Amino acid sequence: MTESDAQTSEERRDSGTAVIEFIFASIVLLIPVVYLMLAVSQLQAASYATTSSAISASRIAARDADPSERRAHQVADMHFTDFGLTGVPVTIDYSCSGVCGQAGSLITARVETKVSLPGFPLLFGSKYSPHITLRASHTDVVATAGEG
Secondary structure, three states, X not given: OOHHHHHHHHHHHHOOHHHHHHHHHHHHHHHHHHHXXXXXXXXXXXXXXXXXXXXXXHHHHHHXXXXXXXXXXXXXXXXXXXXXXXOOOEEEEEEEEOOOOOXXXXXXXXXXXXXXXXXXXXXHXXXXXXXXXXXXXXXXXXXXXXXX
């Protein structure tokens, strides 16, 4: 067997492996990148929804002498639905500097939510799924009686 025949035989054994290696490498690299993009986008959406809910809750409390937690939760649910997140647990707490409901006092709304990473509720169940806790707060001035 000559040297050129050995080289041709070697080339035939390696032919086509570049395609297989490219496909395998693409899959190994593509799946984690796609998952990372999904997780980051879900967390960003939850962050926006949490911040929007805190702003809305403080505005509701600042303009209403008797802030309704039910109304604040309805608005928070609307914000989370707008960002594509449903069934996310949301807690809303209020605190006041001075007398609550008195014109000119400050009211702060704190919103906390727990967001599961994509795919984990299917593996562990929604109760035991790992999650990330997001918090946002917003302070607003209670409106005077004439500003309504």
